[in-house]
Amino acid sequence: xxxxxxxxxxxxxxxxxxxxxxxxxxxxxxxxxxxxxxxxxxxxxxxxxxxxxxxxxxxxxxxxxxxxxxxxxxxxxxxxxxxxxxxxxxxxxxxxxxxxxxxxxxxxxxxxxxxxxxxxxxxxxxxxxxxxxxxxxxxxxxxxxxxxxxxxxxxxxxxxxxxxxxxxxxxxxxxxxxxxxxxxxxxxxxx
Amino acid sequence: xxxxxxxxxxxxxxxxxxxxxxxxxxxxxxxxxxxxxxxxxxxxxxxxxxxxxxxxxxxxxxxxxxxxxxxxxxxxxxxxxxxxxxxxxxxxxxxxxxxxxxxxxxxxxxxxxxxxxxxxxxxxxxxxxxxxxxxxxxxxxxxxxxxxxxxxxxxxxxxxxxxxxxxxxxxxxxxxxxxxxxxxxxxxxxxxxxxxxxxxxxxxxxxxxxxxxxxxxxxxxxxxxxxxxxxxxxxxxxxxxxxxxxxxxxxxxxxxxxxxxxxxxxxxxxxxxxxxxxxxxxxxxxxxxxxxxxxxxxxxxxxxxxxxxxxxxxxxxxxxxxxxxxxxxxxxxxxxxxxxxxxxxxxxxxxxxxxxxxxxxxxxxxxxxxxxxxxxxxxxxxxxxxxxxxxxxxxxxxxxxxxxxxxxxxxxxxxxxxxxxxxxxxxxxxxxxxxxxxxxxxxxxxxxxxxxxxxxxxxxxxxxxxxxxxxxxxxxxxxxxxxxxxxxxxxxxxxxxxxxxx
Numbered sequence: 181x182x183x184x185x186x187x188x189x190x191x192x193x194x195x196x197x198x199x200x201x202x203x204x205x206x207x208x209x210x211x212x213x214x215x216x217x218x219x220x221x222x223x224x225x226x227x228x229x230x231x232x233x234x235x236x237x238x239x240x241x242x243x244x245x246x247x248x249x250x251x252x253x254x255x256x257x258x259x260x261x262x263x264x265x266x267x268x269x270x271x272x273x274x275x276x277x278x279x280x281x282x283x284x285x286x287x288x289x290x291x292x293x294x295x296x297x298x299x300x301x302x303x304x305x306x307x308x309x310x311x312x313x314x315x316x317x318x319x320x321x322x323x324x325x326x327x328x329x330x331x332x333x334x335x336x337x338x339x340x341x342x343x344x345x346x347x348x349x350x351x352x353x354x355x356x357x358x359x360x361x362x363x364x365x366x367x368x369x370x371x
Numbered sequence: 372x373x374x375x376x377x378x379x380x381x382x383x384x385x386x387x388x389x390x391x392x393x394x395x396x397x398x399x400x401x402x403x404x405x406x407x408x409x410x411x412x413x414x415x416x417x418x419x420x421x422x423x424x425x426x427x428x429x430x431x432x433x434x435x436x437x438x439x440x441x442x443x444x445x446x447x448x449x450x451x452x453x454x455x456x457x458x459x460x461x462x463x464x465x466x467x468x469x470x471x472x473x474x475x476x477x478x479x480x481x482x483x484x485x486x487x488x489x490x491x492x493x494x495x496x497x498x499x500x501x502x503x504x505x506x507x508x509x510x511x512x513x514x515x516x517x518x519x520x521x522x523x524x525x526x527x528x529x530x531x532x533x534x535x536x537x538x539x540x541x542x543x544x545x546x547x548x549x550x551x552x553x554x555x556x557x558x559x560x561x562x563x564x565x566x567x568x569x570x571x572x573x574x575x576x577x578x579x580x581x582x583x584x585x586x587x588x589x590x591x592x593x594x595x596x597x598x599x600x601x602x603x604x605x606x607x608x609x610x611x612x613x614x615x616x617x618x619x620x621x622x623x624x625x626x627x628x629x630x631x632x633x634x635x636x637x638x639x640x641x642x643x644x645x646x647x648x649x650x651x652x653x654x655x656x657x658x659x660x661x662x663x664x665x666x667x668x669x670x671x672x673x674x675x676x677x678x679x680x681x682x683x684x685x686x687x688x689x690x691x692x693x694x695x696x697x698x699x700x701x702x703x704x705x706x707x708x709x710x711x712x713x714x715x716x717x718x719x720x721x722x723x724x725x726x727x728x729x730x731x732x733x734x735x736x737x738x739x740x741x742x743x744x745x746x747x748x749x750x751x752x753x754x755x756x757x758x759x760x761x762x763x764x765x766x767x768x769x770x771x772x773x774x775x776x777x778x779x780x781x782x783x784x785x786x787x788x789x790x791x792x793x794x795x796x797x798x799x800x801x802x803x804x805x806x807x808x809x810x811x812x813x814x815x816x817x818x819x820x821x822x823x824x825x826x827x828x829x830x831x832x833x834x835x836x837x838x839x840x841x842x843x844x845x846x847x848x849x850x851x852x853x854x855x856x857x858x859x860x861x862x863x864x865x866x867x868x869x870x871x872x873x
Contacts, residue, residue, distance in 0.1 A: 216651035260574050267654055310518050
């Protein structure tokens with residue numbers, strides 16, 4: 181889809197905006213119950229495949245784009261649950277964020293490396309299991325140790341997480357649902 | 372002596388034709404040989420390669436030749452016994468025997484607000500006590516009644532959970548593993564002369580992480596039974612079609628069967644069908660969905676042909692309260708699992724899927740298990756039960772059977788008497804204060820907590836359990852998995868005069 185847009189000579193910034201609009205429509209359809217996870221994930225896959233090609237073209241011609249902010253997202257070490265994290269990543273894209281999904285089973289060091297590399301406005305972490313929730317604390321502590329904690333807002337979620345836990349590790353935000361997490365990200369960006 | 376459980380005295384419900392089973396089996400063999408399974412355990416890869424598997428060490432992928440798969444399945448005992456701390460509660464797993472076990476919750480639930488809360492140590496030990504008291508609970512599943520309790524560092528959660536089960540029940544134990552905890556769990560079971568069923572948990576699709584394989588090998592090397600468990604959701608981590616999900620489940624689960632049977636032939640294994648249709652709205656496993664029962668029925672049929680006992684892992688609803696949805700979802704699942712030949716069903720106490728457990732729900736579930744168990748026993752047909760002479764003796768109206776010794780002898784065996792259901796006449800119900808099943812279950816709960824005494828440990832056993840726990844505390848502290856703050860809170864909890872029970 182990205183290559184087709186470039187080949188067709190579309191303005192890459194317009195193409196990116198159109199894709200974000202499409203994800204927003206899918207996200208809204210999901211929110212109201214007309215669309216389901218296969219639709220959401222299918223849309224996210226299309227966007228993920230097309231974005232690098234479009235972005236390369238944007239850089240080549242020096243066009244300007246707008247983003248709501250940059251997010252690095254992943255599921256913590258010891259935890260391989262991907263669906264909730266993918267839902268949040270997709271809905272963040274629908275909100276206009278640039279999202280770098282660094283996957284599942286992500287160690288504290290890998291989160292720190294992700295923050296260094298992508299310089300995100302927000303770091304989002306998921307943990308579904310009680311046993312893996314403490315990894316979120318470890319990531320926060322690692323960011324503090326590396327002097328990066330103040331450079332990024334941290335939001336946490338997943339089945340094992342509560343507001344109380346989020347507060348205890350010094351997270352900036354928590355929401356128990358994927359649509360709620362996407363709105364939370366906007367709030368953290370002051371929008 | 373063996374715990375009787377429930378015996379199915381008629382043929383199981385079979386929903387697949389022979390041709391369909393053969394297609395699923397052929398598909399499974401193809402997946403195991405052409406796609407293979409990722410096993411992140413070098414020793415396991417080497418063992419499998421020595422026994423004829425094709426191994427790609429870079430991808431940690433094993434491909435299993437069909438002949439080895441079928442030979443390994445033949446090596447699995449189709450029925451076997453498991454030793455328990457209380458010898459009268461030992462199990463004979465397999466065949467037409469059904470055992471019903473509890474389902475865990477991450478937390479307990481507040482019965483006024485229906486909101487979850489972290490259980491205390493007392494909640495945990497009382498929860499085990501209730502499960503010990505209920506005759507339809509035939510053993511204690513991993514993480515039951517709760518995943519953990521207040522004040523315990525996460526690294527010690529599973530071991531404290533097993534210690535609680537050992538201290539407050541003599542029934543069958545199986546417990547999870549994390550960061551090598553199975554080595555301590557195995558020793559705790561050995562300390563009370565019981566066998567522990569060690570799990571091997573799949574990370575679908577087609578992947579076993581090193582700790583899963585390590586735990587299974589540790590269990591088998593201790594001479595204990597192993598349960599292999601799938602946690603796939605069809606549409607997410609398995610194909611959305613039930614046939615595809617069955618192929619996927621069988622391939623996933625056979626891989627460690629082969630490993631265990633070449634590593635230690637004759638290892639006792641049972642297979643847990645903990646799979647769900649994907650809830651396409653929330654991403655959660657589709658607890659209570661009828662597709663789950665369809666999958667389980669077919670799964671039981673296929674593994675019966677393989678001669679390996681099965682567990683159907685979740686007769687638990689998605690409902691957040693003890694309500695109508697909770698009742699019908701768990702009753703339908705339990706009935707279909709039982710009719711289709713499950714050897715284990717996980718039922719008691721689960722509320723809101725895996726989120727919460729409550730002993731009051733376990734007591735309500737005691738009646739579901741009892742009713743389904745009674746149905747499985749079927750109808751006894753012989754000269755005495757046919758009662759032809761009695762029918763002749765009583766004759767037409769005004770004859771009746773109420774006063775006959777035959778009635779007094781048989782009626783209790785023929786019916787099942789629920790203990791929490793409202794069976795009053797309407798006037799009786801009014802005069803009872805309009806009480807319902809939750810009220811009766813609460814009466815039973817109060818009675819059990821006041822009067823039930825689990826079989827105690829000897830002083831030597833208690834000392835050994837505490838000593839293994841202490842060794843584990845030091846081990847995980849040394850590994851940096853328990854912080855000083857966590858340990859301080861943990862140790863404070865041990866100062867209670869009622870420790871370890873409160």
